[in-house]
Amino acid sequence: MNNKNFQTFFDFGFSKIRAGTFNTNNQNESFYLDSEFFTDRSNLELKIQKIVTSLEKKSNEYIDNISLMIDSPEMLSVGISLFKKFDGSILKESNIQFLVQDAKQQILKYYVNYNVAHIIINNYKIDGVDYSYLPDEIECNFISLDILFICLPTDFVLFFKTIFSKSNILIDQIICSSYAKSINHKENLKLTGYTSFIDVGFNKTSIICYFNNKILSVDVLPVGGNHITKDISQILKINIEQSEYAKHNFTLADKGLNHNGGSTELLQKTIIARTDELFELCNKLIESNLNTSDKFDMMFMGEGSKIFSNQQKNNNSFSYDISLIGETSQDICLSGFKFIQGLNKQEVVMVPKRQIKQGFFEKLFHFF
Numbered sequence: 001m002n003n004k005n006f007q008t009f010f011d012f013g014f015s016k017i018r019a020g021t022f023n024t025n026n027q028n029e030s031f032y033l034d035s036e037f038f039t040d041r042s043n044l045e046l047k048i049q050k051i052v053t054s055l056e057k058k059s060n061e062y063i064d065n066i067s068l069m070i071d072s073p074e075m076l077s078v079g080i081s082l083f084k085k086f087d088g089s090i091l092k093e094s095n096i097q098f099l100v101q102d103a104k105q106q107i108l109k110y111y112v113n114y115n116v117a118h119i120i121i122n123n124y125k126i127d128g129v130d131y132s133y134l135p136d137e138i139e140c141n142f143i144s145l146d147i148l149f150i151c152l153p154t155d156f157v158l159f160f161k162t163i164f165s166k167s168n169i170l171i172d173q174i175i176c177s178s179y180a181k182s183i184n185h186k187e188n189l190k191l192t193g194y195t196s197f198i199d200v201g202f203n204k205t206s207i208i209c210y211f212n213n214k215i216l217s218v219d220v221l222p223v224g225g226n227h228i229t230k231d232i233s234q235i236l237k238i239n240i241e242q243s244e245y246a247k248h249n250f251t252l253a254d255k256g257l258n259h260n261g262g263s264t265e266l267l268q269k270t271i272i273a274r275t276d277e278l279f280e281l282c283n284k285l286i287e288s289n290l291n292t293s294d295k296f297d298m299m300f301m302g303e304g305s306k307i308f309s310n311q312q313k314n315n316n317s318f319s320y321d322i323s324l325i326g327e328t329s330q331d332i333c334l335s336g337f338k339f340i341q342g343l344n345k346q347e348v349v350m351v352p353k354r355q356i357k358q359g360f361f362e363k364l365f366h367f368f
Contacts, residue, residue, distance in 0.1 A: 004061060005025055005061060008020070008055065008065075008066045009066065009068075009336040009337060010066050010069065015039060015202040015303070016034065017035040018032070018033075018333060019034075020032045021055050021063070022333075022337045035050075035051065048164065065170045067173045068160055068173070069175045069333075071176060071199070071206055071220075072204070072220075074156070075150065075153075075218070075220050076114070077149065079149075080106065080107070081145065081147070084142075086141055086142065088139050089140070090137055091140040091143065093134065100119060104116055104119065104149070111151060113154050114152065114153060115151060115174070116150075117174050119348040120149075120150070120215055121134075121146070121147055121346055121348060122147070122214050126138060126140050150176050152176070175336050177199075178208060180336050180339040181199065182197035182199070182301075183338075184334070185335075189299075191210075191299075193212065193296070194294055195209070195296060195297045196208065196282075196286045196297065196298050197299045198298060198301070199301050199305075200225055200300060201304055202303065203224045205304070206302075207286060209286060209290055211290075213345075221285070224304050225247070225303065226304075227274070228274045229244050271307065283298075286298070299322075300322055305324060
């Protein structure tokens, strides 16, 4: 029997760890912690243990299991449609479960090096009529399902399971961080129509497109904020630490780089050129996925998007309007907590069984 009051979430980025623990019986009681910025990943266990120990003291509860929020430059999404004839009887959730299980096995068969993190049913077509959700008590002769799978590399997932297992912590559920954050922001901002969330991370940029409540696509570019830092370092001939500082403070660069004659202007030109390139790459992917001439919103989020201050945003030659979403550790961890509570009603939630051996677990499908 689980007598725990708190649920704990770790958002594990490539340069920072954020964690939050939430009292499931009291929504006003929660605690958050960040790690420092890092590029050396050799002592991750120590960073994890430090955060865990502090959260345990704050919550007065032992942490032995968590939900893990991660992204990967190799994350991919796969869409599949399934069809099945029925005899006109009432359609049951167990019928859908069988079809989803079959689709999942097909994905795992052809993408052998990937784990399925999320399963989203975008559309139920029942006897020629489209439904966003499974209707209650509906007779069915023919059904088709449009399913989107979001997958993470198996070795990437195993790496984190191993790291946390060394701290005697089991991972209950893997959540794609950018996906969960986009759902939370879309809900909070009451966004409708075509919307794209662009999550700029350390070494990747995730692009998630929606039409109203329907998720249309998930794409990843293997380019992030660290690539801009490296460009600055190479062009200005300064080290990575100086480049990172200059990137985040380049509106004040005249104070920090005057000793390197002419570098202030070169720094700004480098950043603007690289962000323009990133905008264009994102725009091409979005336009190809949406396949529409309608106006769409571009919402930038993530640690790497902090470079796009409102002042500097206006300096870019990019023709589309963009919005910048500021995020705190609380926002990020809360998006994971709300996701677990069933924020996306189209998600097929994978609920873990009670774990018997550390580091291994099985999952069942469960429909809200």
